[in-house]
Amino acid sequence: MSQYDVINSRATRIDSQDKATGRAVFIDDMKMPGMLYGAILQSPLAHAEILSIDTSAAKKLPGVKAAVTSQEAGLIKYGVSPARYDETIFCYDKVRHVGDNIAAVAATDLETAMAALSLIKVEYREMPAVFTVEEAMSDGAPILHEEYPRNICAEVHQEFGDVETAFKECDLIKTTSFVNKRQDAAFIEPQGCIADYDLSGTLTLYSSTQVPHYVQRTLAMVLKLPVGKVRVVKPYVGAGFGIKAAANHIELAACLLSMKTGRPVKMNFDREQVFLHGRARHQFFHTMTTGVKKDGTLMALKHECYLNGGAYSSFGIATVYYAGSLLGGPYRLPNMKYDGYRIYTNLPACGAQRGHGGVAARACWEQQLDMIAEELGMDPIDLRLKNMMVAGDVTCNDLNMSSLGMKECIEAVKEGSDWKNKKGRLPKGKGIGMACGFFVSGAGYPIYRSDTYHGTAVIKLTEDGGTALVYTASAEIGQGSDTAFAMIAAEALGIPLECVRLESGDTDFGVDLGAYSSRQTLMTGHAVKEAAESVKLQVLEVLSRELKIPVYDMDIKKGVIVFKKEKPDFSGLRTRYIKEHRGWTDNPAPEEDLSFREASRIAYLAKGSIVGTGKYKPPELGGKFKGATVGTSPAYGCSAQVVELSVDMETGQIAIEKMTDAHDCGRAINRTSVEGQMEGSVSMGIGEALYEEVKFDDKGRVINADLAEYKIPTALDMPHVETIIVESNEPNGPFGAKEVGEGAIMPTIPAILNAVYDAVGLRIFELPLTSERVWTAMKIRAKG
């Protein structure tokens, strides 16, 4: 039996009935009176100087209300990280990738807007373009951004301990390289927005975003409006996975067009634009050298990584840091050296996607650890357990594992998969493999340097008592955060979940950094819990005065007031309550306990509206070295997975047959949602491992910008996933909770790589593991 009344259960999500019936409102389901439709003109070329832009014919087309370029938009630079603001709303000097933004129009309907785009004349002078890391870094290569020679957008050089000295003490040193492919997040709802600049000069943007707060700041900065005049509201969002975690071009363009026309403007991406502007997973080129002792003790890791970043920085600086820093754990690793380079190329920009920066690195290293285990004659699980950190350990790069159920996760999947009887014992063509991983529960620092709270919450009790209204600016994007916060509020306040109503995703409700880096459960959760506790205390304080009982001798549980000592005579309060509700049929009977509803009404009568606030920011985290902030977090979630698969020896086709997945989420607020994150992570990992690759032609155009040619897993591709929740009770989390949304993807790809080796005896160092790639590898080996 759980010690909790609300959390740690399988409560039905508070939004699921609306979603099951089609009632839930997403951005394209919204319409406003007088609304215009906007469209953007994109570059057909990968790299070209803009000689002239002529919008005059477009402006004359009947129905067109505005056409804007950099002339109207101005040249204020923005981006994700203030250290690399390298974008403007529209290009002015040159275009840097196919799809780069040149102009936008607003018209009375979408057809007219599209027709207007075709009337805009742009003269270009085409320039040589670079598409690969090698091309971009070669001598004499064309430069995308003048300030960044050799097209190096960002570089990282870190060393913890002394890697070369440690290598001298090693019995085995192993070097491998690994490359993934650019992935697309392939959420099913394309981005969209409606901007409404009203007569009072307030700009409201409704948008399918993960981060209302950052979008609000970007709009204010670029459009030169006070933050208080910019409101960002998020309706239901059809998932984001990191890609909707920064302001995008249509958000900015729609706002500009609304300010120009004085009318609401709607803009949507189509599916091809999701590929062009969705800043998803980078391509990473990793080379890792790991040294170990004979007994398997990990001694040192030397790591070099190049990222093909595309034309702009987006999240890239954080990405290149994460690619290194997230190897600091979960194994004890005393010495680590990392050199990372993010390179500008004339492709659409890459950014952050589920498992930000760490997924390919984890795949490379966990495969290498298996190779090392084999050479040492150790079971790969034993090698991992031998080096595993425990709660309280700090990595060489100063990440503090305040809780770590990694060992429990490994044991759970070992048991759950019957590893002992399968590893090395399956017939040819069948394989089993495992891997581990971990991830932050929220970035330790905001994206812009600031002492801001990372989350605030307000809870107000309805004046009639009985219902708690929870307001946060956090972003429900499908992961279930609204339900988690309603549950946290109900638990902390001591009332049933049905007595909580919740609104979120609106910058008017406070500050919340939003849904990225798996932060909300821990950070927003803390703020909500604090607000609920404040409200509870206020109610109990009034009762304390009325009944002359110390606050600490009372509690609220399951919606009734608990008197820890003798039950007082509260009939006076009850009479007052009932007097105010003459004719009501649900008034309490004399023998009933004093209800929360009565108590909160009495509290209102004494004090006015009962409002509680909560806030959260992490303590100062991390070391003092350059980039020490990236990778810090108040807590780390972790997981282990075992995969069983078969490889068709004729065709090289891989079929995933079973996954056993254990994740330490600290404390599960909603068990069903935790499993949902685990299962969803596994499916995204399987997609990246087996099929997914955004492909370009030699002009830098995406050639598979649709969900037919860019294949993601269907129901037929997914195996049964055995999910095991491990609960380590994180000291820094609300009720002990920490992340699950991203750590759960970390082991999937390397577990598959290791299982493929178990099945066919081949190590493959490039994704995706298409049947062609596996077949070719088998063919080459057969030839010797």
Add this chain to the structure above:
Amino acid sequence: MKKLISLTVNGKSYQIATEPNQTLADLLRYELGLFGTKKGCEMGDCGSCTVIMDGKPVNSCLVLAMQANRRSITTIEGLESEKGLHPLQQAFAEKGAIQCGFCSSGMILSAKHLLDKNPKPNEAEIRSAISGNLCRCTGYQKIVEAVKGVRG
């Protein structure tokens, strides 16, 4: 040139003028206000626009409104009855089969079509029936479990 068509949607008949290039998805959403039908790709690849037309699931983004002339359409809004949510809707909500919910309308309609013609499908049949409906959030497991829970 607009043309007048008549069709039945969720048991209610409509006469409506439509452009020759208007899709059924757009007609349902923007003319009839049935926004439960979603559009994830408008190319027939994702299944989020699935509706049931004369007893068969179709991607309504690939069907022209004209082609729906004299046909009967069921959308997600047509599944509820006076008794409340359809058992599939209830099961999806309770079993965690819905995360972002953008795929859910199409997914539920594909599942309903399956159960209408095969009340006791096995897991493979369930997976096959929803294989044209992409979901990026759930990994499909809880969706499959929800359908299993409703089958006869």
